[in-house]
Amino acid sequence: MATDPSTPSLTHLDDRGHARMVDVGGKDVTARSATASAVVRLRSDTAALLVEGRLPKGDAIATARLAGITAAKRTPDLIPLCHVIALAGVEVEIDVDAAEGRVAITATARAADRTGVEMEALVAASTAALTIYDMTKAVERGAVIEHVRLEHKVGGKSGDWHREGTPTAAGEGEG
Secondary structure, three states: OOOOOOOOOOOOOOOOEEEEEOOOOOOOOOEEEEEEEEEEEHHHHHHHHHHHOOOOOOOOOHHHHHHHHHHHHHHHOOOOOOOOOOEEEEEEEEEEEEEOOOEEEEEEEEEEEOOOOOOHHHHHHHHHHHHHHHHOOOOOOOOEEEEEEEEEOOOOOOOOOOOOOOOOOOOOOOO
């Protein structure tokens, strides 16, 4: 079957259309990093309890930070076709604006490897957001997780990529 060279190939499918793990063995090891974000929306009174550390389940911010880091390390266990990557570092930052009822989560993953760390950053941000939800649900079940997305990535064959013109977890670009 002839393929159209202008049509992008699906790298995670073999020639029969079956899912496969991409062989990255021939790729060069390069420094890579990726940052992802997520936002959790809460009532302002719930966000105040979060900031004050007075939630029934305890210190949600510290717990969410650790959950995000742990999740990044477990990404290949959660996402079937992800490679095991020797992470050099993972950082999860959580910023709460109690008046706005907004929890901004930013997760950055770094490695020197043959494949990128975008999924590790996304899993970290998502898991931290889910942990905030879990830790606050005793006082508010209506919390909303939104804007889980890649903000930028650096390194690898495809080069650098940066999100432009859209809101970030820190609120830049909103309008």
